[in-house]
Amino acid sequence: MTQDISTVRVGLDDRGYDIEIGHRILPDAGARILGRISGLRRAVVISDSNVAPLYAEPLIGSLDAAGVNATLVTVPAGEPSKSVEQATAIWNQLLAERIDRQTTIIALGGGVVGDLAGFIAATFARGLKFVQIPTTLLATVDSSVGGKVGINLPGGKNIVGAFWQPQYVLIDLSLLDSLPVRQGRAGMAEVIKYGVIADAEFFEYIETNVEKIRAHEPGTLKHIVSTCCQIKADVVEEDERETSGRRAILNYGHTFGHAVESATKYEKYLHGEAITMGMQCAASLSVNLKRIDAEMADRQAALFRQFELPVELDAALDSNELLELMRRDKKADQGNIRLVLPTKMGHVELVDNVPDHEILEVL
Ligand SMILES: NC(=O)c1ccc[n+]([C@@H]2O[C@H](COP(=O)([O-])OP(=O)(O)OC[C@H]3O[C@@H](n4cnc5c(N)ncnc54)[C@H](O)[C@@H]3O)[C@@H](O)[C@H]2O)c1
Ligand SMILES: [Zn+2]
Incomplete structure (x- = not known):
């Protein structure tokens, strides 16, 4: 062989x-x-x-x-x-x-x-x-x-x-x-996540290779999977048991996304679809907090759209209910919502104490 x-x-x-x-x-x-x-x-x-x-x-x-x-x-x-x-x-x-x-x-x-x-x-x-x-x-x-x-x-x-x-x-x-096509697309949400949180060059690689990725071109697929595994391995090496906060960066979009999954009883959306909405909420929030410019949030949304991932938050969901669910997330500390927010492409930070009205604004 x-x-x-x-x-x-x-x-x-x-x-x-x-x-x-x-x-x-x-x-x-x-x-x-x-x-x-x-x-x-x-x-x-x-x-x-x-x-x-x-x-x-x-x-x-x-x-x-x-x-x-x-x-x-x-x-x-x-x-x-x-x-x-x-x-x-x-x-x-x-x-x-x-x-x-x-x-x-x-x-x-x-x-x-x-x-x-x-x-x-x-x-x-x-x-x-x-x-x-x-x-x-x-x-x-x-x-x-x-x-x-x-x-x-x-x-x-x-x-x-x-x-x-x-x-x-x-x-x-x-x-x-x-793999069913919808499952493959949902997996791309996590792939894109790695670019946003840790590797701007990788994000750009995905942008320029959308067709090859969709076609499962062998070299391209191997490159994206190896890059993601390497990023996750590096983070896990630094913080295996999620004690220092480093591993938490992998939860980009997840506090919002888990609330969407929970509000829809884990039936309507695949995990990758829910966290796509979550990552877009996190990016919009970062724009509102002046941490990133609107162009970066749009760039992220455009890439999700290339893989037919749902960028707009489900309008049927109630914002107050979502906020409540976010407070009860396993990763929340006594009701304090800790969010992972980008500062530039390839870099995120953990942010505590974002005012409720700012969170509600993007929900
Ligand atoms: N341990 C972790 O760090 C971690 C991280 C992320 C997610 N998770 C967990 O992963 C689970 C979701 O995983 P998933 O998205 O892989 O879902 P899954 O395991 O349910 O697989 C999705 C569907 O695809 C089918 N399938 C799998 N491989 C296939 C293939 N090659 N060809 C055809 N069909 C195939 C499965 O039978 C299933 O119906 C959740 O329970 C989540 O909590 C764990
Ligand atoms: Zn995930």
Whole structure:
């Protein structure tokens, strides 16, 4: 197999790991995983009902060929699988199969599967080794990097979880070809986010390569995914557990976006769509606060539009309700809303105590 692979290292001392990014590397996954986890004999692949029929067979075949005995666990596709009930069912299945601490959990899927499988890995038998094979654009650039894993409670998203870093992340970009178009666009919201928060040159690269990105041109896709992984890896290295505030920059547009998701009951918008509106609210607020000029906010909006992402805030939403939801966001500190606001392209700052009337103005 000829391979042109980019490697991004997440440098966390003895818990550091590589992210390998290339095309058509899934058939080689077994050998690659074995190269990272020596002596591996047993693995449990966790996937969902959309992804497993497409990609579980080549993965399990390659593990088999590498001498790794793999079992497949398939959960229903969709956010409801990130539940206590689903986690319990998998724990019991692992117990019945006498899974022990020599076993590695492999997540094959989008962010739902990654978060759930990572949570199982973090908790079963006090912790199993973990590998991520992300299959959505969002998962390749965001959820598979950084070690946050978890499940939801009926009243709180991602509220039960852990920091549990994988041993290895394998990104086969050809798997993104089967991704529904709307999911791919939503993933672009996070990609564009990285440009705005950390890399003006990258933002410009996206602007000039829209068509190639939409067409999944291999070199372009590899460049954008590697750049995003590198930016996230750098931030995670500096602030793995979100204590210094550095990691918080990744939440650009998210306090607004989470309020939109919550107000629409997580049904109307995909996460990337909601945070697009959120990032545009944050940019407009920054214009009003004279932190950036209107031209930068327009430039951001124009790029979102190129990927058919919703820039205008849903007019059906009530501003006071959104503000209340923002106050209750997990990231808010006792009702104080901490916002991530740009100061120029490629740079953001954390801002506390923005007056309510300024927030309401952009809602
Ligand atoms: N841990 C983190 O740091 C982090 C960061 C961001 C988001 N998340 C979590 O990620 C989740 C969202 O992830 P997502 O957007 O990947 O959603 P998802 O996992 O639900 O995947 C979206 C849909 O695409 C399908 N799919 C996945 N890959 C496919 C492929 N290659 N071909 C065809 N269909 C495919 C899935 O079955 C699903 O129906 C949320 O639960 C969110 O909380 C976690
Ligand atoms: Zn996000």
